Amino acid sequence: MGESGLRSAIDYLKIPDDGSPYLEGYVCGNCEAVFLGKRTTCSRCGTRDSMHTKVLANTGTLYAFSVVYRSYPGIEVPYISAIVDLDGGGTVKGNLIGVEPDPQNIKFGMPVQLVFADALGRKDQNGNLYLAYFFQPHTDS
């Protein structure tokens, strides 16, 4: 929990007390496979106790997506579920925002950037608010 008082929506989203939120990867010291979420053994090569953490990049490119029109009850649709390859390693799934949810507007390989924002106002049973990440189209300007 950082200055904002928001909790992290998922374990690999880190909120330092001083500084910006970031996504944390675990990298195998032997084969360099990148994982999301804490682990001690590499499932690619089986090496134990060789994991180190890495701050994942805030930029990447769109690898695959779906525009979701039907979801579980209570979930607002439509939205874009996006698979993004982060620059420097790691693949992450999240909502793509800042684009009309129409397949025509979404291009494979388009550059995106991570933004951190309130988790759509969702609260847990105790009324706590959360911080989540989203992707948005990345322009150099």
Place this chain on the structure above:
Amino acid sequence: MNNVYVAGVDMIKFGRFPNRSVPDLGADAVHGALDDCGLNIKDMQAMYCGNLMQANAMIGQRILQQVGQTGIPVVNCANACATGATAFREAWIAIKAGLYDIVLAVGVEQMGKGLLGGAQAQQGIPREGLLGSSTMPAVFAEAGMEHSNLYGTTFEQFARVSVKNHHHSTMNPKAMYQVETPLETVMNAEMISYPNTKLMCSVNVDGAAAAVLMSECKAKELELIARSVKIRASVLTSDPWQERDLVMPDVNSCTQKAATEAYEMAGLGPEDIDLIELHDCFATAEILHYGNLGLCKPEDAGKLIDEGHTSLGGRIPVNVSGGLLSKGHPLGATGIANIYEITTQLRGEAGTRQVEDARLGMTHVIGLGSACAIHILEKSA
């Protein structure tokens, strides 16, 4: 060699049976499979039962409590959508191992309506629609869009899979649906998760299927060999590590691995196979598996459906039963229902949907998580 055969097999007509129980449905399929080969429950030496949703409820024993409590060993197994095929394979292994000559495999499932997806967060907040989607239609939509990204596959090509499989099921009285769905109908149906419309998602149905597996010696001794089909390959894989595993459940590498091993075990190649029942849980998935199973290069998968090669009458008919898209997908029963279809075809008993001169057939299922099972069956010489 200790060859293993499918001597008897049956499936119930898939549908929705809210007033019947899972053991009821399983018992019907068992009776059908026993009648198909003229045997009695007392002839069965072991039973492997596949059911997913009630995996802890001793479904196999409860089926025997309806059809005959002979005291044989029963193993209940669950392996996502590969559950039925896994039960079938365990029966094959038991005979291969020389422990038994006649083994019963059953798959049965009762499904609710609605979306299937991953478990929701036990603590914190729900992540669906916040950090992307984990519904099954979305997961397989994304897998299809990966294919689009790599090979340019189009929404229309994915939709053609549904047109074909719904057409096939008009010839299958045991399918849930017997309704033609033209391309415009499929593409204009409610969009669930682009590019999968409602008609491109498999149907949640209740169903059951059963098979009697037998050693070659026993099938000859009982004079059942002529109608039996030989199991030329039985393979099960899990998902080898892939770069995007954590966000894209991988159905490709486990299928590629299983196909390679199955062709090797059978000593043949994809060009020898006459028909395939593959895991079209969503229309997008079928396109991926054309390449995964070696029917064509992955980049030619769209062309394969466009040119009709996988339709009945084409070079390699796929899902002539109607597939999961139209026959229906009762998770635990699906793998054995595939065996029923291929066996029926190899016996030349498939009526209007018969694939001409079918000699070798393949079944393929995927359980997300992931498990892939492939069987290659051959007509009796």
